Amino acid sequence: MSIEKHAESFAAPAVDAQGRRDLIGLSRAELEALMGDVGEPKFRARQLWHWLYHRGERDFAKMSNLSKDFRVRLDExxxxxRPDIAVSLASKDGTHKWLLEFNDHQKAETVHIPEEDRGTLCVSSQVGCTLTCKFCHTGTQRLVRNLTANEIVGQVMMARDHLGEWPSPPDGRMLSNIVMMGMGEPLYNFDQVAKALKIVMDGEGIAISKRRITLSTAGVVPMIERCGAELGVNLAISLHAVNDELRNEIVPINKKYPIKELMAALENYPGLSNARRITFEYVMLKGVNDSPADARALVKLISKVPAKVNLIPFNPWPGAPFERSTPAAIRDFSDIVFDAGYSSPVRTPRGEDIMAACGQLKSDSVKQRRSDKDRANPAAGEAA
Incomplete structure (x- = not known):
């Protein structure tokens, strides 16, 4: 599917049963225009922005610096x-996964990963995914549609609600970092992802710095420069193979944008420097891409780009065609990359017991809908 076709795949605007419009996901300019439409001055938008994104307030009646009449009209x-929480799962390691349901009953997953010095939220950009990467559980779910800015920002707002981080704290946040590494390919939904991240980065609201946001792509080459120029966030590349033959097989987008084109785009990524490096994600697949020769080829491949490498032990899922590399193979691979001068940490799998680890996310919307039908008609469920 082309970038243009992806851009057409959205849900209808968020409207409730009373015909009221959701304010979440509107840009500052859109919020100002909306205030003009209801006969209010532009500064009302700034006041609302503070209540929505700094304080996380959902009740207009509690927005105390607005007139009572205006609050009533807002509520009308x-x-x-917020997206509805269909399923909430907590891992024994502290990781939390939510299956979120949107207005059209489609679902996507969001994961919060707490660590000693940070808390990272893994955010989805699509329902399903079109890329069909062979090692990724999400890739087994067909693309349903893109998420809107409303739905992307809503994931962050929901997590903040859960963590009790309103008003937005300046330091010591349990939600300090965002990775666009959930379901979907962010660069196939760039306009909505960019709109959402600009809201998240706004200093008068949620205020998460661009240096604490990482966008991961499998390599949508035409959009990489635009991502750097318009957002300036950290970039991560789902690489996973060092030659076109293997990458064509396990990361099929490589057939459209082969490694040579991808690396050329990365060399020109805006703002790239030794202080702001590109992260190469490399899932370790036993007997597939984990040899010392692969490690040496990886070092050569990234030699022209300020880079670091995240080695990701494969996280299994039902029916997966791969196995995780042995600890010895991962250690040897990491040593070769590290000795060549590149940081090469091995990512510790998190949330495996709730299928929340890297590559395990899948909303399973179709199965959920079938289960709903079975509950409504038990006889049909038993027959199936």
């Missing part, structure tokens, strides 16, 4: 939404 025309 608008609401402050």
């Amino acid at each position: 025309k608008f609401f402050v939404g």
Whole structure:
């Protein structure tokens, strides 16, 4: 599917049963225009922005610096939404995964990973995925549609609600970092992802710095420069192979944008420097891409780009065609990359017991809908 076709795949705007419009996901300019439409001055948008994104307030009646009449009119025309939580799962290691349901009943997953010095939220950009990477569980779910800015920002707002981080704290946050590494390919939904991240980065609201946001792509080459120029966030590349033959097989987008084109785009990524390096993600697949020769080829491949490498032990899922590399193979691979001068940490799998680890996310919307039908009609479920 082309970038243009992806851009057409969205849900309808968020409107509730009363016909009220959701304010979450609107840009500052859109919020100002909306205030003009209801006969209010532009500064009302800034006041609302503070309540929505700094304080996380959902009840207009509690927005105390707005007139009572204005609060009543807001409640008549608008609401402050969140995605519904269909399933909430907590891992024994502290990781939390939510299956979120949107207005059209489609679902996507969001994961919070707490660590000693940070808390990272893994955010989805699509329902399903079109890339069909062979090692990724999400890739087994067909693309349903893109998520809107409303739905992307809503994931962050929901997590903040859960963590009790309103008003937005300046330091010591449990949600300090964002990775666009959930379901979907962010660069196939760039306009909505960019709109959402600009809201998240705004200093008068959620205020998460671009240096704490990482966007991961499998290599949508035409969009890489635009991502750097418009957002300036950290870039991660799902590489996973060092030659076109293997990458064509396990990361099929490589057939469209082969490694040579990808590396050329990365060399020109705006703002790239030794202080701001590109992260290469490399899932370790037993007997497939984990040999010392692969490690040496990886070092050569990334030699022209300020880089670091994240080695990801394969996280199994039902029916997966791969196995995780042995600890010895991962250690030897890491040593070769490290000795060549590149940081090469091995990512510790998190949330494996709730299928929340890297490559395990899948909303399973179709199965959920079937289960709903079975509950409504037990006889049919038993027959199946």
